[in-house]
Amino acid sequence: MHDIRALRENPELYEKAWAAKGRSGAAAEAVALDARVRAIKTASEQAQAKRNEFSKLIGQAKARKDEAAAQALMAEVEALKANVAAETEAEAAAIGALQDLLASLPNLPAPDVPVGADEHDNVEVRRWGEPNAIASPKDHVDLGEGLGLLDFEAASRMSGARFTVLKGQLARLERALGQFMLDMQTQEHGYLEVSPPLLVNDAAAYGTDKLPKFAEDLFQTTDGRWLIPTAEVPLTSLVMGQIVPEEELPMRVTALTPCFRSEAGASGRDTRGMIRQHQFYKVELVSIVAPEDSEAEHERMVGCAEAILKALNLPFRTMLLCTGDMGFGARKTYDLEVWLPSQGKYREISSCSNCGDFQARRMDARTKKAGEKGTRFVHTLNGSGLAVGRTLVAVMENYQDEQGRIAIPQALHPYLPGLTHIGGEG
RNA sequence: GGAGAGGUGGCUGAGUGGUCGAAAGCACCGCACUCGAAAUGCGGCGUACCUUUACCGGUACCGUGGGUUCGAAUCCCACCCUCUCCGCCA
Numbered sequence: 024m025h026d027i028r029a030l031r032e033n034p035e036l037y038e039k040a041w042a043a044k045g046r047s048g049a050a051a052e053a054v055a056l057d058a059r060v061r062a063i064k065t066a067s068e069q070a071q072a073k074r075n076e077f078s079k080l081i082g083q084a085k086a087r088k089d090e091a092a093a094q095a096l097m098a099e100v101e102a103l104k105a106n107v108a109a110e111t112e113a114e115a116a117a118i119g120a121l122q123d124l125l126a127s128l129p130n131l132p133a134p135d136v137p138v139g140a141d142e143h144d145n146v147e148v149r150r151w152g153e154p155n156a157i158a159s160p161k162d163h164v165d166l167g168e169g170l171g172l173l174d175f176e177a178a179s180r181m182s183g184a185r186f187t188v189l190k191g192q193l194a195r196l197e198r199a200l201g202q203f204m205l206d207m208q209t210q211e212h213g214y215l216e217v218s219p220p221l222l223v224n225d226a227a228a229y230g231t232d233k234l235p236k237f238a239e240d241l242f243q244t245t246d247g248r249w250l251i252p253t254a255e256v257p258l259t260s261l262v263m264g265q266i267v268p269e270e271e272l273p274m275r276v277t278a279l280t281p282c283f284r285s286e287a288g289a290s291g292r293d294t295r296g297m298i299r300q301h302q303f304y305k306v307e308l309v310s311i312v313a314p315e316d317s318e319a320e321h322e323r324m325v326g327c328a329e330a331i332l333k334a335l336n337l338p339f340r341t342m343l344l345c346t347g348d349m350g351f352g353a354r355k356t357y358d359l360e361v362w363l364p365s366q367g368k369y370r371e372i373s374s375c376s377n378c379g380d381f382q383a384r385r386m387d388a389r390t391k392k393a394g395e396k397g398t399r400f401v402h403t404l405n406g407s408g409l410a411v412g413r414t415l416v417a418v419m420e421n422y423q424d425e426q427g428r429i430a431i432p433q434a435l436h437p438y439l440p441g442l443t444h445i446g447g448e449g
Numbered sequence: 450g451g452a453g454a455g456g457u458g459g460c461u462g463a464g465u466g467g468u469c470g471a472a473a474g475c476a477c478c479g480c481a482c483u484c485g486a487a488a489u490g491c492g493g494c495g496u497a498c499c500u501u502u503a504c505c506g507g508u509a510c511c512g513u514g515g516g517u518u519c520g521a522a523u524c525c526c527a528c529c530c531u532c533u534c535c536g537c538c539a
Contacts, residue, residue: 064499068508075508078520082467093519100519398496 024384025125027057040131043138043346049128056121063117067110074103126229127236130381132346133318133355139345145358146345151329152338154362155421162365163419164296167193169427170446173297184294185286185301192445196418196431197304199438201411204306204331205279208408212327214277214308219257221280222248227260230386232352232378239287242301250283254307255405262311262388267401269392273320274311277408279304296416298370303412310404313390314380317402321377325357328373328408334434337417338362340369354379359409361417372413375406 030037030053038050077100084093137146167173172193178186189197208214228234228249233241233256242250251257258276267274282305293299308327312320325341332339344356353376360369380400383389389398422430428446431439 061499064508068499071509072507074519078518079468081519085467097519104519 024381025053025128026380026384027053027121027125030054031057037128037131040346041128044129046128049124053121053124053128056117056124060114060117060121063110063114067107067114070103070107070110074100074107077103126385129351130354130378132349132353133377133379136349136355137343137345140347141345142348144345145348146343148341148343148357150338150340151333152336152362154338154364157364157421157423158425160364160420161423161427162296162363163416166419166423166427166429170429172445182301185299187297187300192442193415193419195439195442196429196435196445197411197415199435200414200418201279201304201306202438203334203435204409204411204414205277207331207334208277208306208308208327212275212330214275214327217258217261217276217278219251219254219261219278219280221251221257221283223251223256223260224248226386227256227263230263230388231256231259231382232385236351240285242283242285251280252284253282253305253405253407254278254280255309258307258309259311259382259403259405260386262383262401262403263386264388266389266391266398267311269313269390272311272313272390272401273316276309276311277306279306279411297412298416300412303410305410305412306408308375308404308406308408311388311401312404314399314402317377317379317404320402320404321355321357321375324404324406324408325359325375328359328375328406331409331414332359332361332372335414335418335432336434337414337421339372350374350376352376352378352381354381357406361413362421363417364420364423370413372417373407373409376404378403378405 025037030050034050034054037053038047041047041049077096081093081096081100084090084096137144139145161169164173164175167189168175170193172190174188174190175186178188205216209216222244225234225247228241233249233252241252244250249256257280258278261276262274281302283302284300286299286301289299297303308324310320310324329339329341339359339361342358342360344353344358349356356374356376358371359373359375361372362368363370379402382403383400388401388403390401391398418432419429422432424430424444426447428444430444431442436442
């Protein structure tokens, strides 16, 4: 959601950003709607004030038992009635139209976000690790099926495409990865572990900008709730409608949850393997901070995500997304891309976004300094730390050997005692 | 799922359809008293929006959304949430 006052004062800034996303003219439309809202509002309030005045007089007449005067006033106010109804109705309609428009418009990119059309214009910020020279690397599908521990056919029989069955040590490795990530984020990076609901209502989905625009990307339950596409939704919604004392900020929370995505717009993309699934585990990081702290927090959060890849010794690069590749609610986004030997390229494994006050406005999440008057909207940030399914893929492919076995990364040994390899005698 | 009770400001808690945005108390802020503090006294003390340079003024908000009415915290309807008991259940 946007600050209509900021928009009113600086429409060119918004127009520039929205035109680049194919919403040319939206800023002017919003400003015009806003002017209409305020004009109607003033008229509507004046009509109500007049009616209230009469009603008060009627009350006073009744109080002194002057029935005749009361009846006369009631006759007089009768004429105002229709007017008030029409005005308030027009007011609600105008406000609704403005709200709908504003809710459909994406966040503005931060000034230091590179301008670009799509992922080709993203900027590599840094690179870590050297891709292993693996002779004719297998992909994770061949590796997993070769080990008899990955079964896409069974999954498709019971659930359809984009699901997987993991078995044995591979299932155990997935679990170990989730535990490892969660432990690192809580014990080393100071995030508070949360076990949130996986089903949320409209308000939570709207506040985290999944609704109304992206309903088709979500699964909905028969009673109208939504399966979370990411723990960002429930974690950020912890502050929905709240006024958080400023001394409690920054608030850092994390959760390991399944994520459910319909992948409605992705048919045909990444159909092989478990890169793009309807269901996957992810450790999510969410920070709620004071406005002036969000940029520094963003850098910190990216570091918390990178730390997992470093600990697992997986080569990756950090990308700063350009304006055209950023998500709807983000003001600035870093993606982490991990090296996948089978594809010979880097693939997204984490996305860390600073949403500024965009989500906070939608969900009315504010902060207040003790002893000071007034509140400010908080800034919200979210990032994957990391996507467990894709990390499993990366571990399988980067730790494979010539026999199709998979070595266990050093950092996971405490989670898989006695296990050095998956496959073979391991 | 069944039966019942209830949702009012930061908190507690009043509120016969008519100066109720809402008593009172607590908390908080200012002033007085005091060397200082406590106690006491006096005053202030919600949020959002509209109008305005500002002051003033206006509108809305008593769980949410509708309705009745000249007028709704108060009456009616639906929904949400909390609590108690019963049933069921991992």
